[in-house]
Amino acid sequence: MIDQAPAIVLLAPFLTAVLVVLVGMKYERACFPLVVLGLCCSAAAAVQTLLQVIEAGTLRYSMGGWPPPFGIEFRIDGLNALVALTVSTVALISAVYSKNRVPEENGDKISIYYTLLLLVVTWLLGMVMTGDAFNLYVLLEVSALTSYALIAMGTRRATVAAFKYAIMGTIGASFYLLGVGYLYIKTGSLNMFDIHEVLVAENLHQSTTVLVAFILITVGVWIKMAFFPLHAWLPNSYAFAPTTTSCLLGPLVTKVMVYVMIRMMLTVFDPLYTYLQLNWGNIVVWMAVIAILAGSLAALAQTDLRRMLAFLIVAEVGYMVGGVWLANTAGLVGAIYHLIADVFMTLCVFLFAGIVFAKTGKRDITATHGLFAKMPLTMAGLVVGALSLIGIPPTAGFFSKWYLIQGGMAAGHWGYVTALLISSLAMAVLFFRVFEYAFFGVKPAEGHGDHHPSGKGKFSEASASMLLPLLGTASLVLLIGIFNQSIVSIITDFVGQFNLTGSIMR
C-alpha cells in the first residue's frame, strides 16, 4: 500500500469524482463529505510520497507495471513531491471553503461542479507527477478543458472569458504538442528522462530541430502560465468565475505551469543547453521584469478586488520565470520556493475575496468598508496573506523574495532586483488601500453614509467553513516562512544535482 502512494495521490480524487457524479445525482448532500474525503486521501498520500522521497531519493513508479520508456513512468524527486503536496493541500482547502458557496452560486449543478473540481485536481496532480512528455500534453489539455467549464459557470462575463481562455489555451497546448513532436523526430522517445539521455548521448543539442522544439514548448507553456504579453486570458477568467473556482485555479494553474517549465528546461533539455548554449537568460529575465512591472501597475488600476488579485498573479509569474532564467542556484531555489509560497499567499487573498463577496455581494475593493470591526478574524487572515505578498519578514513571501533577490544580485541583473522591489512597493500600496477601507471606512464622497457603517444590518464573521480555510492558509503561510530552511533544503537537493555554479551566465 505504501509503495502505491504515488498512484493513490492521483487515483483518490479521480475515483471520488466518478463516485460523486453517481451518488450526487441522487443525494446532493453526500457530495461535499465525499470530496473532502477523497482530497484528504490524496493529501495524505502526497505527504507519504514526500517522506519517501526525502528518505530514499528519487522514486520511480511505473504505471500499470509497464517498464519505461514504453509505459508511463512517474519519476518523483524533491521538486515533484513538494509541488504535488502543495497542489493537493490547496485543493483540500478550497474544497472545504466551497461547502456553502457551491450551493449558493451553482445550486442546480452541485454534483457536476464537484466532479469537475475533483477532475481538475486530478489532472493537475498528474501533470506534476508524470514523467512522460506526451502524457503531460494530454493532462495539460484535459485540465484546461475542466477549468474552462469551471470558469464558465460564473457570471456572463466569466463565460466570455472562458471562451477566450479556451482559444488561447488550445493554442498553447498545441504549441507544446508540436514541440514534443519535434523532440520525438530527433530522439524517438517520449519519456522525459529518456529524451534527455538520448539528447546528451547523441549530442543532439546542436540540432535546429531541438531548438525549434525548445522554442515551441517554451512559448506554449508561457501562454498557459500567463507570462506577461500572453496573459490576456487570465484576469477576467479568475475575476468573474465562481469564487470556489478562483480559489482553486487562481493559485494552482499558473504555478503548475511554472513547474512544467522548470521540468522541461532542466530535466528534458539540459541546464547547460538552456542556460549556456542558448544564452537567452538576459532577454527572458528582462521580459520577466516587464511582466512584473506591468502586472503590478495593472493591479494598481483595478477597482474590482478579484481582478486586482488576478493581475498580481501575472506579476508573480514574472517573479518565477525571472528567477528560473537567472541561471544560478539562488535564483532557481528562490523561484521554486516562491512557487510553493505563492500558491498559499494567493490562495489566502482569494479566499478573503471570496468571503467578502459572499458576505457583501459586492466585487469592489470598497466592499471591504469597515471590515476590521465586523470581521476581525477574516481580516487577520488577509493581513497575513497581504504581508506575505508584500514581503514582510516572518511570512513566506519575505524569504522567497530574499532568495530571488540574492539570485538577481549573484547574476548581476539589477533590473530584476529593482523590479522586485518596485513590485513590492506596488503591492504595499494596493493592500494598504484595502486596509484603509477596512479600518477607517470609505470616504463619504465615494461610499455611502460613513456614519452608519452597519446600516445594512450587522453581519459578523463568515461561517466556519469559510473562515477556517482562510485562517488555516494564513497559518500555513506563516509556517512555510518560519520553517523555510527545511523546505529550502529539499529544493537545494533537487537543484544541486544540476551543478549550477554561483553564476553560470557570466
Added chain:
Amino acid sequence: MELLEAIVDGMNYWIFIILMMIGLYAMITKNNLVKKLIGMSIFQTAILLFYISLGVKEGATIPILPHYYAHTSQEEQGNLVGSSDQAHAGKEASSATEGGKEKPSVAHAGSPKIDPNRFTNPLPHVLMLTAIVVGVSTLGVALSITQKLYTEFGTIEENEILDQLKSGDD
C-alpha cells in the same frame, strides 16, 4: 529550383504549416465565435497531420504482423509463406526448410526477421488517436460555452458581445 526542391522534399511540413496558419488566422481575426472554433479545429488537425506524416515511410505497409510471423516456428513459417507467396518466398522457404534445424532459436525467441523499414511507425498514430479525442472534447466544451454565450447575449458575434458588456455592467 532549389527552393522548389526544398518545398517538395518537405511537402508534409509545408502543408501542416499552411493549415496551421489558416487556423490561427481564423482564430485571431474572425468575429463569429463558431468560425473561431472552426479555425481552432483546423489548427489542431494540422498538428495531427504533422504527427501522422512522421510515421510514414516510402513503400511501407501498416504495422500489423501476420499471425504466423509472431507465433509459429520457422519451419511452419517457411511452409506458410511458400504456399501463399511463391514468387518472393520460394527461395526463402527452401532455405528455411534446409536450415530449419540449425537456427530454430531465432524463431522461438519470438523475434523473426522483421524489417522495420517495411512497416510504418505506429506510435505517432496511436498518439494522435489520443490527441483526436482530446481535440474533439475541446471542441465540444468550446461549443457548449458558445451555446451558453448565445443564451446569455443572444448573439455569437464577438463585437456585439463586447458592446453589450461595455454598456451593461454586471
